Amino acid sequence: MKINFLIRSLLATLVVITFAYCTNTAPDQAAASQTAAPLGGGQATVQDDVSAKDIVKVASGSPDHTTLVAAVKAADLVNVLANAGPFTVFAPTNAAFDKLPAGTVEGLLKPDKKEALADILQYHVAVAVYKPEMLQDGQVISMANGGNVTIGVKDGKITVNGANLLASIPATNGIIHVIDAVLLPK
Amino acid sequence: MKYKHLFLLIAAAIALPSVLTTPGCKPHNPVSAVEGDAAEKVYVAPGKYDEFYNIVSGGFSGQVSVYGLPSGRLFRVIPVFSQNPESGWGFSEETKPMLNTSHGFVPWDDAHHIALSTTNGEHDGRWAFINGNNTPRIARINLSTFRTDEIIEIPNSSGNHSSPFLTENTEYAVAGTRFSYPMDDDNSNPDVGISTYKQNFKGTVSFIGIDKESGRMGISFQVLLPGFNFDLSRGGKGPSHDWFFFSCYNTEQANTLLEVNASQKDKDYIMALNWKKCEEYVKAGKGKKMKVNYAHNVYDEKTQTATSTLEHETIMLDPKELKDIVYFMPCPKSPHGCDVDPSGEFICGSGKLAAVIPVFSFSKIQKAIADKNFEGEFDGIPVLKYDAVLHGEVKKPGLGPLHTEFDGKGFAYTSFFVSSEIVKWNIQTLEVVDRVPTYYSIGHLCIPGGPTRKPWGKYVIAYNKITKDRYLPTGPELTQSAQLYDISGDKMKLLLDFPTIGEPHYAEAIPASLITPKSTKIFKIEDNFNPYVSKGEKQAKVFREGNKVHVNMTTIRSHFVPDNIEGVKMGDEVYFHVTNLEQDWDVPHGFAVKGANNSELLIMPGETSTLKWVPDRVGVVAFYCTDFCSALHQEMQGYIRVSPRGSNTALTFSTGNKVEPTGATK
Structure with missing residues (x-):
């Protein structure tokens, strides 16, 4: 409850900040004839209802990943994950975040913990597409933060650093593997 | 002392006429032609969109280029008639058939005029057409994908210059022969002496029907004409909807040194052609079926593959027999541009060598035809009396008039190649109201919506033939150039130079809002x-x-x-x-x-x-x-x-x- 409230207010603040940022930096309309154009807020803000969804759009549409999405926003990684990629994202569910010791998420969402939060989130991202059938027992994958994760494959079940891979969802710029625990950099 | 006076007198005498003919006063230094707020007017901030698309002919590159206005930024070069190894156009197995012709594979052409599709005479943002001048062809570009969807070869033609101008509802695109050539009864090109021009050489104009939904083209009918050079053309509008107007030069019918020999007569012709009547005659079976051979190339979006089909038949109408489809109107000195104002009442002929711009009146043309007010015939085709069809002349407008566009506020803007300027004049009163220099030697010009019933105005763009010292030099071959002028006020103001590809013959500009919402993002797998x-x-x-x-x-x-x-x-x-x-x-x-x-x-x-x-x-x-x-x-x-x-x-x-x-x- 507390977390949810925190995230909601954080999101609201972010929206306000983003909006204010955009209006403040919008170039002088008097300059030249130009039609309404995108906000220029980065790739995640591109208006496109035709293309298939990228990782950000897939995650944003998942009710099980609201904490992750909020964290990605707080760490300023939204535009990064809307980039061309290609990415593999291990995406912990809300329940996975809930398993962390009380106060951990709230702590990480504080502005002065942005770098630590980014480090954790980047530990969930690899720059390459690893489809489930390409994952092998004992395989080591290097992650965006510089750390490594180890894949386990036993009886057809895939794990990453011991977290269970629950589902895999393709996105235009990579693939999302849903996992049941937060990966903490070693 | 005496000599000095004489010298001053001569200098004054030389200077005086130029002062008189250019009341706007040409600045000595081109830089001073630009006013302080020009940069602001063309600046489109990073991440912002331009207001207009400028669809520009790529001239001898055979392609079409797409710019933004007012910024002059280049967005795309669309491969049309020329192979493009960058994308594989004309090289990939799927697109090779697009460049097939009755002469086999022709991987280039000389592209000339853009025509944007219209409905009720207004831009509809669906297609852009462009002509290939050398191996006569017309291409249709899809403005959702910005790709060439179709290319049709024009039979019985050579030098497809007066093309691919459209009727108001894009019922037809036209094509005409700039180079008449010998045509015998079955319209083949017989082996005869070149000096038999007057006896054997013929011209044609073709009407290419366009399907309302798909845009698919087909040769509907052709009209057999005397051996002239058909130069440019425009469809009528509103009251003149049923008519098409073509400029004709070399009515002298010279076959050599046209530079001199095609400039003998005081007047050549503007041809007025009633295409609705032609349609009726075709329906009534009055056309003659002719055996021909031409390629029709279509890119199928579903199979993503082009096919080339050789077609073998056309219908030819002969105005010597069908007396009420074609009339000639005398027009001074080798007319080039032949432009119809937004109301459809006025037709401006621009004699390249003429000292006036004649403006013809459509209602007077109709009256003269009804009254049979002819001065004679040319090869069995009635020639209307000049004075009977004339609205009036713009006197001494400048040197070398070429093309005219319209702002929808009652003004016409004519380009002058020899005197390198754009001249603005009042269509009703025929008075010159403003003039600006261009750098240098302007050919076509473009006002957004300028050839339509509803011009968007705001800018005129000059497409110049010569750039000399305007840009950093790049050896003997210099960039082609466009110049943007603000026409929102009484006086034209130069805002911007921007380089273009090929030779930017004609161009049209259209509000981005008519194109962007339907722009294709992906092809669904x-x-x-x-x-x-x-x-x-x-x-x-x-x-x-x-x-x-x-x-x-x-x-x-x-x-x-x-x-x-x-x-x-x-x-x-x-x-x-x-x-x-x-x-x-x-x-x-x-x-x-x-x-x-x-x-x-x-x-x-x-x-x-x-x-x-x-x-x-x-x-x-x-x-x-x-x-x-x-x-x-x-x-x-x-x-x-x-x-x-x-x-x-x-x-x-x-x-x-x-x-x-x-x-x-x-």
Whole structure:
């Protein structure tokens, strides 16, 4: 409850900040004839209802990943994950975040913990597409933060650093593997 | 002393006429022609959109270019008549048929005029048409995909210049012969002496019907005409809807040194043609069926493949027999531009060598026809009396008038090649109200919506033939150029120079709002019916048909499937059918293989393109993606092994570590 409230207010603040940022930096309309154009807020803000969804759009549409999405926003990684990629994202569910010791998420969402939060989130991202059938027992994958994760494959079940891979969802710029625990950099 | 006075007098005498004819006073230094706020008026901030698309002829490049206005930024060069190895246009197996003609494969042309489709005489943002002047053709560009969807060859034609101007509802595009040539009864080109021009040479104008829904073109009918040079044309509007007007020069019918010999007469003609009447005669079976041979090339969006069909029949109307379809109006000195104002009442002829701009009145033309107010006939076609059809003349407007566009506020803007200027004049009163210099030697000009019933105004763009010292020099070949002027006030104001490709003959400009909402982002993979599509990596395969090896390949960030191929042998022809599986806007992949004698490919999301590759040596050859697609673009590569003729290397393919033997030979 507390977390949810925190995230909601954080999101609201972010929206306000983003909006204010955009209006403040919008170039002088008097300059030249130009039609309404995108906000220029980065790739995640591109208006496109035709293309298939990228990782950000897939995650944003998942009710099980609201904490992750909020964290990605707080760490300023939204535009990064809307980039061309290609990415593999291990995406912990809300329940996975809930398993962390009380106060951990709230702590990480504080502005002065942005770098630590980014480090954790980047530990969930690899720059390459690893489809489930390409994952092998004992395989080591290097992650965006510089750390490594180890894949386990036993009886057809895939794990990453011991977290269970629950589902895999393709996105235009990579693939999302849903996992049941937060990966903490070693 | 005396001499000095004389000198001053002469100098004054020389200066005086130029002061009189250019009341606006030409600035000595072009820089001073630009006012302080020009930069602001053309500045489109990063991330902002331009207000207009400027669709510009690529001239001798054979292509079409797309710019933004007012910024002058280049967005695209659309390959049309010329092969383009960058995208594979005219090189890929799918697009090669687009450049087929009755003369075989013609991989270039000299493109001239843009015509944007209209409904009720107003821009509808659906298609752009452009003519190929050399091997007479008209192309239709889809303004959703910005691709050439169709090219039709024009039979019984040579030098397709007065083209591809449109009727108000895009019922027809027209084509005319700039170069008349000998046509005998079956319209073949007989072997006769060139000096028999007057007896044997004929001209034609063609009406190419355009399907309302699909835009598909077809030659509806042609009109057989005397051997003149048909130069430019415009469809009527409103009251003159049923008519089309063509400028004609070389009514002297010279076959040599036209520079002198086609400038003998005081007046040539503007031809008024009633296309509605022509339609009636065609329906009534009054046309003569002619055997011809022309190519009709269509790109099918579903199969993503072009087909070229040779067609063999046309219908020819003869105005000597059908007396009420064609009339000539005398027009001074080799008319070039032939432009119809937004009301449809006034037709401006621009005699390249004339000291006036005659403006004809459509209602007077109708009256003169009704009253049979003819001064005579030319080759059996009535010639109307000049004074009977004239609204009036713009006197001494400048030197070398070429083309006229309209702002919708009652003013016309005419380009003057010789005096390098744009002159603004009042259509009703025929008074010159403003003039500005252009740098240098303007040809066509463009006002957004200028040739339509509803001009958008705001700017006029000059397309100049000569740039000399306007840009940093690049050796003997200099850039082509456009110049943007603000026409929102009483006086035209120069805002911007911007370089263009080829020779920017004609151009049109259209509000972005009519185009952007329907711009295609991706091709849906489920709608791809290319016979060699792989709709997923599992469908990728390699198979052999005799000495043809087909590689049905996929691309997605950031790998090919397959990326290891073995079993190709010397003497084989390899067809890489590359499907881009991406369904994401602005993520094309490229394909290149060493030693390809044709081109690379650029494959849009959801599209399949095919490159033929004939290996010329034994060994392992790399292929790779040429369009920076992702962070691992440099990893996007593969190998194909070429074994000696007769070797027993099995045909296999793989990606990753699983090797898939190929299926049974197809």
